Amino acid sequence: MDKTVSKEGHPNLEPLDEILTLIPNPGSNRLIPILQEIQKSYGYLQPGVLMELSKRTGISASRIYGVATFYEQFHLEPHGRHTIKCCRGTACHVKGGPNIIDTVRRALDIEPGQTTEDMQFTFETVACLGTCFLAPVMMIDNDYYGHLAAHKIEHILESYK
Ligand code: FES
Numbered sequence: 001m002d003k004t005v006s007k008e009g010h011p012n013l014e015p016l017d018e019i020l021t022l023i024p025n026p027g028s029n030r031l032i033p034i035l036q037e038i039q040k041s042y043g044y045l046q047p048g049v050l051m052e053l054s055k056r057t058g059i060s061a062s063r064i065y066g067v068a069t070f071y072e073q074f075h076l077e078p079h080g081r082h083t084i085k086c087c088r089g090t091a092c093h094v095k096g097g098p099n100i101i102d103t104v105r106r107a108l109d110i111e112p113g114q115t116t117e118d119m120q121f122t123f124e125t126v127a128c129l130g131t132c133f134l135a136p137v138m139m140i141d142n143d144y145y146g147h148l149a150a151h152k153i154e155h156i157l158e159s160y161k
Pocket of ligand 1: 087088089090091092093127128129130131132133135136137
């Protein structure tokens with residue numbers, strides 16, 4: 001059972017209480033660490049929790065959402081335990097990137113932007129991973145897989161399960 005949601009379907013606010021107790025003077029200048037802690041506890045930035053955060057701290061909802069949507073580290077939707085990023089940039093494209101993307105898509109049976117039902121993986125494609133010399137490249141969490149071949153993908157995904 002999801003401990004971050006109450007029986008009535010409302011967010012469980014206990015983790016938020018704890019976070020606001022641990023972070024002194026939780027104002028605008030502490031927003032990033034607060035959001036990081038919320039995401040760690042809840043798995044993602046639940047809208048109900050963000051509204052409550054706004055109420056309790058006086059930080060406006062638009063400021064909270066502005067920060068939450070600006071930084072790639074924050075997720076406003078449920079997110080898998082592992083994040084897979086496949087590069088769709090030019091260098092990767094010419095070295096077989098589309099085949100890599102297609103292989104991941106078929107192995108997990110999800111489209112880019114989606115999360116597997118078991119919440120193990122969220123699959124994303126990105127414009128460039130900044131390691132074009134490794135093309136084609138895939139990243140899982142903080143690990144890079146360069147000069148990647150499609151036949152290696154299943155084995156790599158298995159090692160994260
Ligand atoms: S184009 Fe793929 S890492 Fe840059």
